[in-house]
Amino acid sequence: MSxxxxxRYRVGAGQLDELLAKRAILIxxxxxxxxxxxxxxxxxxxxxxxxxxxxxxxxxxxxTAIGASQDFPLVAATMGLTADATAETGDIIDER
Numbered sequence: 001m002s003x004x005x006x007x008r009y010r011v012g013a014g015q016l017d018e019l020l021a022k023r024a025i026l027i028x029x030x031x032x033x034x035x036x037x038x039x040x041x042x043x044x045x046x047x048x049x050x051x052x053x054x055x056x057x058x059x060x061x062x063x064t065a066i067g068a069s070q071d072f073p074l075v076a077a078t079m080g081l082t083a084d085a086t087a088e089t090g091d092i093i094d095e096r
Contacts, residue, residue: 003059005066007052012075014058017081022078023052033068043094049084055092062089 011019023042031037039055056062069075079085 001058003056003062004092005054005062005087005089007054007085007087008049009079009085010049011082014048014079015081018077019081022074022081026072026074026078029072029074030065030069030070034061034065037065050082059089059091 020042027037027040036057037054038057039053041051041053041055043051043053045051054062056065
């Protein structure tokens, strides 16, 4: 069953372009090491915060990638551009 990991955060003024560049490199690196990452989507919300949704083929693949992210320096560099970060995980139960 597919799962999503949803990150909500804010980005500092003038840092969005840098975040987008680092995020793209980060996603490529994680996909290269973890082929279960099937989709990512960044959404700017009305309040100025962002939802960063990462879809995985399985919870096992996602958890493996999260564990391996400890050794991926770009994770800290990318998340260092954010504030008020939270994350939630959920199973996809219906799609149309």
